[in-house]
Every structure is written in structure tokens, then in C-alpha cells.
């Protein structure tokens with residue numbers, strides 16, 4: 001099928017875009033990268049009367065570090081995060097490890113991070129990182145600006161706290177500090193598929209003890225999940241030497257956290273090729289692996305720092 | 311809506327409905343049927359073209375979004391005298407096509423990657439990223455990987471002899 005007909009506007013400022021979205025009695029859609037929207041329009045699952053193309057609004061482009069956060073404008077494409085040094089510190093590493101799982105290069109050169117928050121697919125890598133790290137979604141609407149904490153933003157598949165007349169202008173993520181290591185592990189059938197399950201982790205260790213940990217679960221419920229129960233089991237735990245074998249011993253704190261994430265945090269929705277039990281098992285295994293990756297990442301950061309002659 | 315596109319170096323002024331996809335306008339309005347449509351879901355990559363130098367899915371871009379843009383399709387790869395592009399020669403030499411349906415898409419994604427990175431030949435992961443972007447039902451991908459690597463090597467050798 002081809003998209004049904006619609007009106008098309010190309011605002012040059014955020015104010016013009018918001019005005020277009022607020023027009024009376026019209027079902028309007030923002031067009032960012034179009035890598036989800038145009039597909040849905042092909043399938044005619046979405047039939048907007050008005051499409052507001054935001055690609056020519058210069059103020060939405062670019063990302064910048066301000067204070068202890070990274071502000072990602074609504075036109076920043078997925079591809080911008082492919083290099084680990086595009087964003088400082090462990091956050092840059094986490095985003096670069098996640099981004100290669102989002103489709104493939106020609107999709108990543110158009111799709112945007114903010115668009116993923118707009119689309120709010122339960123299998124979105126960015127959205128799970130957002131809830132795990134307490135990101136903020138900045139929106140502008142007819143009544144002005146609002147900053148929506150990611151934890152209250154996702155209401156279900158493709159359902160969010162954004163009002164239809166509001167434009168996402170940016171996503172804000174906290175930069176991660178020096179004592180933090182990160183990991184991202186995804187399980188999926190092919191390059192072209194969304195994740196069956198994926199896990200993001202940021203592990204902070206002071207004096208050998210886990211002082212903070214964030215675990216985000218991708219496609220493990222009807223919305224992105226922060227695995228708080230699993231995080232709780234780890235706080236205050238001594239990290240100790242990492243086990244060497246391929247498989248984590250069942251008694252290791254990371255393996256235990258994985259089982260808790262699977263039983264208490266995840267609420268998997270069955271899909272073809274991945275029923276709920278399968279997904280729970282995948283969550284348990286991947287949480288353990290991702291935490292181990294984060295601990296290894298932290299170890300190599302500390303080694304680099306100690307080797308630093310300054 | 312009136313738009314202006316530069317396609318393979320030639321400017322075109324067109325009147326298109328906003329609902330029309332770039333791929334359909336290239337094929338139906340401009341007669342450039344080298345851009346193939348397989349899935350129209352962004353998956354197969356047969357429709358890939360270069361938009362301002364970057365590979366995009368022409369089935370997931372509206373033609374009106376390209377107003378003022380410069381586009382390249384597979385028809386624009388060969389030289390003005392019809393001399394095949396190094397990638398086209400490499401695809402032929404490595405038997406990187408059988409039925410040929412996927413070929414225009416692979417050529418354009420590879421052309422975008424080659425132009426963006428003169429050292430592509432040394433980056434097997436980046437080449438794998440290009441090969442993994444599209445679907446081919448015939449070749450098994452390995453000849454496509456070899457062809458892209460071959461063209462990347464030739465390009466680098468050509469530019470280093472220029473420098474000398």
C-alpha cells in the first residue's frame with residue numbers, strides 16, 4: 001500500500017511547528033526521520049490529515065553537554081552516536097554500544113533519538129536507556145514548555161505522556177561519572193528485526209562496593225522497564241574478582257540479579273518466536289551478561305587511569 | 311507541491327503530491343527504474359539511493375522532503391562516457407550479482423560508504439555493516455563483500471598514485 005493523502009507543512013521554527021500541530025480538528029503527525037512514521041503510513045495504520053516536517057528547524061539540531069547532562073536535539077540522528085567519543089565518558093560508550101543494534105546504517109542516518117521517544121516502541125533501545133538513566137523528555141506545546149521525566153513518560157506501546165499538540169524538542173541524559181562502567185547486550189533474530197530482549201546497564205563502584213546500578217530492559221514488558229528490584233539486590237554488594245568462565249556461576253550476585261529482573265521486573269508480552277517464558281529466561285541470562293560487561297568496562301577504565309602517567 | 315531535485319547532476323522541477331515516495335517519483339516521473347522496490351518497509355534496501363551523499367531508503371522518504379536536495383541513483387554511477395564505476399567493475403569481477411534485483415541498492419549503499427571513508431578497505435567491520443544493510447537472495451553475500459573490498463582497495467591505490 002501507499003500512504004493516503006495528507007497536507008504537508010515545513011515549519012522553520014519550533015513556534016511555527018507547535019502552531020501547526022495545534023490546528024483545530026486535525027490528526028497531525030510530526031515527521032522526524034520518518035523511519036517509523038512513513039512505514040506506518042504505508043501500512044495505513046496511521047493516516048494523518050497533516051504531516052509537520054520538522055527537518056528544516058535549525059534550533060532542533062545538535063547536541064551539547066550542559067552541566068552534568070547531555071542535551072540531544074530532536075534532529076540528532078541515531079548515526080551521531082556510533083563513535084564512542086561523540087559523547088564524553090561512559091555515557092558515550094553506552095550509547096555507541098547500543099546504537100549498532102538499531103536497524104542498519106541507512107536507517108540510522110535518518111532516524112532520530114527523539115523520534116524513538118516519540119514512537120515509544122517497547123523494543124526501542126533508546127527508550128530503555130532513557131528510563132534506566134532517568135532521562136528527561138523536553139516538550140513544547142501551546143501552553144509552553146514541559147520537562148517530562150522518562151519514568152512517567154511511557155504509558156504503554158506507542159503511548160506516552162506527550163500531548164498530541166506537543167513537540168519533543170530534546171532528550172536530556174545524565175553524563176555518567178568516572179567510577180561507572182557500562183554494558184549493552186541485545187538478542188534478536190536478524191539485523192532487520194527489533195530486539196527480542198536487550199539489556200542496558202551502568203554500574204558504579206566505590207572502594208570495591210556497588211554504590212549505584214542502573215538496569216534497563218528492552219522489549220521485556222509493554223513499555224521500557226527499569227529493573228529496580230534487580231538493582232536493589234546489588235546495592236552495597238562487594239564486586240569482588242570477576243568469574244572467568246563463559247557462564248556466570250548461579251550464586252554470583254549478577255546471576256541472582258538476572259533472576260530477580262526476570263521474575264519481578266519484567267512483564268514480558270508473548271510474540272511470535274518468543275513467548276513470555278522464553279523472554280524471562282533471556283532477561284535472566286542477559287542481565288547477568290550485561291552486568292559482567294559493565295564490570296569489565298569499569299575495570300578497563302580504571303586500568304587506563306592508573307596507567308596514565310599524569 | 312512544486313519541488314526541485316537535482317538527480318545525477320540534472321535539475322528537475324516537479325509537481326508532486328506530498329504522499330508520494332521518493333522511490334516512486336524517481337521511477338514513475340523521472341523514468342529512473344534502476345531504483346528497485348522490494349519490500350517498501352525499509353528492510354530489503356533495493357531502493358537505496360544517495361541523498362546529499364548519504365545512503366537512504368527511497369521507500370521511507372517522501373519526495374517533497376527532498377526539495378532542494380541532490381540525489382544519486384544507480385544510473386548516475388557510470389562515467390559520462392559510459393565507463394562503469396569501479397564498484398560496478400568489482401561487482402562484475404567478483405560475481406557479486408546473479409538475478410541483479412538487489413544490485414542497485416547494494417551499489418548505492420557501498421558508493422555512499424566509499425565516498426565517506428577513503429580507508430574503507432582496512433575496515434572489515436564497516437564493510438560488513440554495508441553488506442548487512444541490504445538483502446540479497448542469490449549470492450550468499452560473500453561475493454558482495456569481496457567486491458566492495460576490491461573497489462575500496464582500488465580507490466585507495468588510485469588516490470595514492472595520484473599523490474605521488
Ligand SMILES: Cc1cc2nc3c(=O)[nH]c(=O)nc-3n(C[C@H](O)[C@H](O)[C@H](O)COP(=O)(O)OP(=O)(O)OC[C@H]3O[C@@H](n4cnc5c(N)ncnc54)[C@H](O)[C@@H]3O)c2cc1C
Nearest residue numbers: 030032033034035036037103111112115118119124168352
Ligand atoms: C527496518 C527497520 C528496522 C528498525 N529497527 C529498529 C530497532 O532495532 N530499534 C529501534 O529502536 N528502532 C528501530 N527502527 C525504527 C527507527 O529507529 C526509527 O528511526 C525510530 O523508531 C523513530 O525515529 P524517527 O526519527 O524515524 O521518527 P518518525 O518515524 O519520524 O516518527 C515516529 C513517531 O514519533 C513521532 N515523533 C517523532 N519525532 C517527534 C518529535 N520531535 N516530537 C513529537 N513527536 C515526534 C512521530 O509523529 C511519529 O508518530 C527500525 C526501522 C526500520 C525501518
Ligand code: FES
Nearest residue numbers: 348349350355369
Ligand atoms: S523497498 Fe525500500 S527497503 Fe525494501
Ligand code: FES
Nearest residue numbers: 408410446447448
Ligand atoms: S543478486 Fe539476486 S537478490 Fe541479490
